[in-house]
Amino acid sequence: MSSRWQKIGAHNSFSLIGIEETLLGGQSFAWSPYDPNQWVGLIRQSLVRFKWLEGQLFWVLESGEKITKDELCHYLWLDDSYITALNNLPWRSDPVLGRAVNKFSGLRILRQPMEEVLLVFILSSAKSIPQIKLLCQKVYKLFGNEVSPGFYSFPGWAKLKNLHETEARNLGMGYRAKYLVGTAQYLSANPDFLTEVQNFPYLKARSMLMKLPGVGPKVADCILLFGAEKNEAFPIDTWILQSLEKQYGMSGWKLSQMEEFARIHFGEHAGLAQQFLFSYQRNLTKLN
DNA sequence: CCTCAGGTAAGAG
DNA sequence: CTCTTACCTGAG
Numbered sequence: 562m563s564s565r566w567q568k569i570g571a572h573n574s575f576s577l578i579g580i581e582e583t584l585l586g587g588q589s590f591a592w593s594p595y596d597p598n599q600w601v602g603l604i605r606q607s608l609v610r611f612k613w614l615e616g617q618l619f620w621v622l623e624s625g626e627k628i629t630k631d632e633l634c635h636y637l638w639l640d641d642s643y644i645t646a647l648n649n650l651p652w653r654s655d656p657v658l659g660r661a662v663n664k665f666s667g668l669r670i671l672r673q674p675m676e677e678v679l680l681v682f683i684l685s686s687a688k689s690i691p692q693i694k695l696l697c698q699k700v701y702k703l704f705g706n707e708v709s710p711g712f713y714s715f716p717g718w719a720k721l722k723n724l725h726e727t728e729a730r731n732l733g734m735g736y737r738a739k740y741l742v743g744t745a746q747y748l749s750a751n752p753d754f755l756t757e758v759q760n761f762p763y764l765k766a767r768s769m770l771m772k773l774p775g776v777g778p779k780v781a782d783c784i785l786l787f788g789a790e791k792n793e794a795f796p797i798d799t800w801i802l803q804s805l806e807k808q809y810g811m812s813g814w815k816l817s818q819m820e821e822f823a824r825i826h827f828g829e830h831a832g833l834a835q836q837f838l839f840s841y842q843r844n845l846t847k848l849n
Numbered sequence: 850c851c852t853c854a855g856g857t858a859a860g861a862g
Numbered sequence: 863c864t865c866t867t868a869c870c871t872g873a874g
Contacts, residue, residue, distance in 0.1 A: 587855070686856035692872075693855085735870025740857080777857045798855045815864075843855085 566612060566619040567630070570639050577613050579667030582840045583637075584611070588787050589671050590681050590694045601712075604628060604636055605674065608709045625708040638669040646792060646830040655826070657808040658834055661841035664848060668837055670786060675755050677715040678788030683740050683775040685783075699732045700724070718748045740775025747773055763793040778816075786832040795823040795831040804842040 577598065584592040584600050592602035598613040607628040612619040622628055634640060652662040662668075680700070685693045704716035704723065722745040729738035748754055758766045763785065770781040782796035797805075797819060805811045805819050814822075827834040841848070 682856095687854045687869095688871085689855075689873080730870080733871065735872095736857085736868090737870080775857065779856060783855095796855090800855065817863085839855090 565621045567621065569618045569620055569630070569633065569637070574644070575613075575618055575667035576665070579665050579669075580611070580613055580618060582665055582844075583667075583669050583671060585690075586668075586836075586840055586843070587690050588783075588836065589673055590690065590697050591673075603708060603712055603714055604633075606706065606708055606714055608712050609633070623709060625714075636672055638672055643669060646833050649828060649830050650834050651826065651828075652834075652837075657804075657841075658827075658837060661837035665837055665840045668840060670792070670833060670836055672790060673788050674715065675759065675784060675788035676718055678784050679744070679755070679773075679776075680715065680718075680721065680741070682780045682783045682787075683744060683773075684734065684737050686737060686775070686780070696733060703732075718745055721745045722749050737775060743774035744776070759789045763791045766791065767794070782832075786835070792830040792832045793824070795820065795827065795835045797823075798839070800839050800842045801835060804838045808838070808842070 581600075584602065585594070589602070591604070592600050595601045595610060599610060601608065601610045601623065603609070603625070605628075606626040608623040608625045609628065610621050610623050612621075620633060647662070650658060650662070652658045681693065681697050684696050684700075688696070698713065700721070701713035701715060704720040705713035706716070708714050721741065724741065724745070726738045726742045729741055732738075734741065754769075758769045761769065766785055766789065767778070767781045770776050770784055771778065776784070779796050779798055782794040785791040786794035786796060795801075797816060802819075805814070805822075809822075811819060811822070823831045823835070
């Protein structure tokens with residue numbers, strides 16, 4: 562059946578560690594390891610499997626709705642704008658970023674559905690990747706579509722509105738339950754909210770998102786970076802905090818000062834730099 | 850048994 | 863605007 566495999570791109574500048582970190586590193590919780598150098602996951606209503614072989618990335622649709630190569634390329638940010646973004650980052654003059662870019666060659670930002678990113682990052686606070694995955698799966702299983710046995714798709718906020726706080730807490734959400742319920746209500750009352758947010762420039766979009774319960778500065782930046790193609794967004798989580806403090810010598814700096822530094826130093830594609838620094842910092846013990 | 854986590858919100862200074 | 867603390871739950 563290997564004839565089903567299709568090659569994704571001729572010159573996609575990936576590396577094994579780059580694709581692996583892109584899919585499993587924590588910007589999406591939809592992907593799982595399959596065989597060695599293979600990963601499965603849902604993109605909307607399509608169950609897709611990727612394979613890394615001899616320096617090339619291949620894909621196959623396992624089940625669910627048809628998906629085009631163009632849609633996959635967009636999801637994986639395989640168009641030339643990635644190269645442009647990378648070239649605009651100061652990795653030549655910044656040795657910290659340089660090491661990260663070199664180590665995680667081809668690491669990208671996945672372009673995910675904004676609605677789904679909103680949900681998973683509301684649920685992400687103070688939780689590890691496996692915990693977030695599990696929690697998402699519980700919610701998806703309750704309201705989502707079973708695309709393939711064991712694979713449930715993101716149900717959409719209209720259906721999430723049917724989840725009451727008590728029920729959400731019973732799933733193990735803890736204090737995140739009231740965030741989810743509150744956000745579902747807000748979106749129900751303002752159906753075009755996310756579309757509007759997407760059309761505003763970064764800073765305005767960010768402050769709009771922060772009106773949602775459970776969405777603070779970090780989650781808002783994740784939503785904009787992973788779900789709205791706003792590359793200026795620079796989510797500062799504990800890993801980035803560590804990176805800035807230890808690699809960039811910014812201990813004692815205020816969060817607002819770090820944001821300003823990121824904006825000036827990394828520029829309009831700061832979010833891509835963030836992803837490299839994040840991966841480097843998080844894998845620091847494994848790298849040496 | 851105790852601490853802390855990939856964060857947010859609320860209250861105080 | 864900055865700083866502190868509580869908030870659920872589960873892992874270490």
